Amino acid sequence: MSDERTARATLTAVAEPGDAFLNRIVDHSGPERALESIRTGRLPDDVPADMKEIKRLENWRIRLIAAEPDQDMAVCAQFRGRLICPGDPEWPTTLDDLGSARPYALWLRGPGDLRFSCLRSVAVVGSRAASPYGMRAAADFASDLADAGWTVISGGALGIDAAAHRGALAADGPTVAVLANGVDIPYPAANEGLFAEIARRSLLVSESPPGTHPHRLRFLVRNRVIAALSRGTVVVEAEARSGALNTASWASKLGRMVMAVPGPITSRSSVGCHRLLREDGATLITRTDEIIEAVGRLGADLAPPRHSPVLPRDRLEPVTRAVLEAFPARGAAGPAQLAVNAGVDLTTINAKLGLLAAAGFVERASSGWRLTQAGKSPKGPADGDSHPPTTLHQEPE
Template identity: 40%
Template sequence: MSALAEPGDSDAGALVGAIGPVRALQAIVERWAASRVLAIVREADPAVAELLGHRLENALERWRPRASLRTAVRAFESAGHFRAALVTPEDDLWPRALDDLGDGAPHALWVRGDLARLEELVRSVALVGARAATGYGEHVAMEASAGLADRGFATVSGGAYGIDGAVHRAGLASDATTIAFLAGGVDRLYPAGHTDLLRRVGERGLLIAELPCGSSPTRWRFLMRNRLIAAASTATVVVEAGRRSGSLNTAGHAAAIGRPLGAVPGPVTSPASAGCHRLIREYGAECVTTPDEMAELTGVAGQPKIDVGEPQGRDAGSTDNAETVRLLDGLKTRSPLTVSELVVRTGMSARDVIGALGALETTGRASERSGGWVKTAQG
């Protein structure tokens, strides 16, 4: 299922929760009619059947084009090459904290590194922040990572430039466990400039992804990856973030599931810390300035639910909905793609792809050519 549904697909989570992963996969691969699947779900869990209802047919249409034995075999071959393991909720080492995501929880995790280190997630702190970090932010991130390591905590982040990279480097220098959650497969180390760093994290810590090997990171997948960072960790600290930084998305996920949330203050004149100040002032995040204070967060019951607006990605001011973001990720600027190809690339149904393409064409962000659709310069 991790290859068929996009991260965070709650319809897939509800289906698997009701009838189990084996039967859910069988229904998709063998192309059972939506009415038949819904009848089985209703027998197992009437509440889930009511929830899925008319959405099930559209969901099956999203998942079926991705049911490829060849793709699955390639994923496992690549996993074998990189010594990655597949961990499922049935395994003893499964991070139970992820279950707090409900129907949006991952179906499986692909892991590079010593699987025994997964147990260290029960005593971990996520340190996140902006890619365009200042010297101040990177200094605080490294001090925090090293200080938490000295106190027996694993650190969790996303492997990106800026704050994430500083966290992982300090964790490695402290000979502690540092864990990077990736937006693509664990064989696709991204960004390219962090290939060596992430390889070392995989050797001495953990690289974790919910998507199978061979999967490319996209803007949508980065946003969905953030929920795993927040859920897997005992607490989340935003080290440095602008007012509309993507790390606020991680903070929102953390608070939504009751994880303790902290933010590091910065100079009042620095726009790079405006997001942290916003979290403290408007959303009740704990003001933390030392590793001791960050460690104390792990014993806090939780924070009130936070609402920092729509998830922000690399284009912080974007108002695009989820379907538009995923379609723009899937389109190319030079090679035209058909609707069928876009269905496979985006995990959307043909109906949703056609609707989103029409909207993008109207705004001049996509155009149709003889061989299919391309993204324009405005996209």
Template identity: 50%
Template sequence: MEPPTEGGRSTGQEPGAAAGPAPGAAVSGAERLARAALTRIIEPGDERGGRWLRACGAVELVRRIVTDDGAAERLCGMTPKRLAGYRLRAEKAEPERDLAAIAALGGRFVCPGDREWPSQLDDLGYARPTGLWVRGACDLRLWALRSVAVVGARACTPYGSHMAGSLGAGLAELGWVVVSGAAFGVDGAAHRGALAVGGATMAVLACGVDVPYPRGHAELIGRIAEQGLVIGELPPSDHPTRGRFIQRNRVIAALTRGTVVVEAEYRSGSLVTARCAQRLGRLSMGVPGPATSGLSAGVHELLRGEGILVTDASEVVELVGDMGELAPVRHGPVHPRDALDPLSARVLEALPGQGAVSGRDVARSAGTSADEALGRLYELHSLGFVEREGEGWRLTPWPTRRDDVRRGGT
């Protein structure tokens, strides 16, 4: 490719200058073109490339790479072998064609400095994406402000799929954007859960946003693009690799307020996402599973560290949401006898399970006077807990006793 220019001259900056336009400023055509080219030249997460980009700007960095004037060799860490690799990639870079391809899909290329750029990605430092290729009509920056990642095992169990789907639907219903990687298993279940309730979801791909990967999720990714957003660092038609999946995870972690892991083995890439979230100051959460399940072993290890245990969407929102977004108070079933005062409860407990006893016997067992016991027995009779039998008292039989008939509420 030819070095990008603006007004017939190079727009590069000297080392040490600002890396690009200030947040909210208009991104020049040359800057956008250069960054689009760099997505084909430099791998996602390449911190060395990020340093060069910050030092001399996108336009100048591309010029140095493609021009044989010795300027590229002066970049710190640029070896002849590395430069040869970059130049080989630059020969195939056609940013105008890539920008036209994403536009034909109804998408766009979002750069740092664009109004739509999510500024939380800047927390990645030199590993910040050069730019993001985006499909979908929604605003990336606004959606990312209130988003949660739900990630986990590809070969998940039915339990993991159920929990991921429930979290996706629950978070979407509470007004949160569900972010995941569109993979099989937990990722797909989380996306489907959000889509099922008409909610917002975002897929971060490790390939071009026009490449349905995995192919079995082509329909799902198409639905996400229509109803939400599909984003990625790689240009149109580019393919995924193992390393690109790992680097994709850092974008998911940085983009969202927190990461929830649903089923993960010890060496799971989902744990990479959660630990990256921790390093960035985001919350990492985990859904517990059976102690005997290898697919939950990684989650349990996370929970033994800085991870926080969650079981539903409301608990996630309580952690990542704003003040006052609290999960409901959890408690067991409430029985009518729970409302009794301590003395009435003691009198009730003094009655045997079978047969009738006198009021004096009840008083003796309850540790109170005969008159006090008799008064409490009449109160318990009016409430349906006890009944008279001759001169004695007995518990109301099971079929009609109120604390069994009304169990679970008062």
């Protein structure tokens, strides 16, 4: 391993992810000199620092004593993992949009190529305490996105994250889990099987070396990576205070699309989504086509327009439909009354009544003709067939 890679691997062990002060040193002098500054406590020339930053430098020097980058790499190799650094072929250049919050390096586990996977990718995030509605929506969106050739990125948490990962895997598509702990640590433990499957088929990603356990701050910090790797973020469910909203905030800062799924107005799990839609200009999402339209190629990935439901009576040719509409909602009517109501002659009425009866819309009664239940219902014929006989809409006017 080169000195630069060793230095970056060490930095991931001694500093919190995405520290702006450390990235300032790295950008100024490179990772090796940044590591030397931590060892000696002396900053490179022209790198300003306040007292809080000097204190962090001292903390990093203490952590440096326990850092073992060679051992971390050896452990990583045991599960066929790898370290990628800025400038590597697999490094996604979208991470550079984070500027002073960019990762020093990333630890990966799995056969997927991170840069390639992120070329067409969408983050699907949301509440850990998700409702059945949210879980279903997340899984369906992820499955449909995978079918359309998009990578699903999420955080591996319980609830919406796990549902999104599972939806993509169910469609045999790629999914990337960005973790707040080492890629060899299954957290939460309930998702251990899910992480094993992602590692076997796709990709686990972390800014921390193997063996690192999570803590609260790192869950928020890793959200910036989820936002940066993807073209847009879909928030399926989120409470008023939510890590998913933090991811959406990062996506907005980075100029990515922010999308939200509406939910019941009585649901706490949708309060955050509704706030995004009402106050922050998020794009409302109700189907996968709308996600792809928002993040896809301009003019090439447009969502097809929604159409009103086509009812069986809509398929009738105009005169036949006029006769059907002439029937009273209750009771029966004779041919003469129907002819007046529809504005047609008796010969036409008698011909159309036979067609409507054959299709199940009307039936004979003791005092004339009446609508059947199928004729009254917007669902059409009682057998559920939404396509009445073709003679009805091929009959000449």
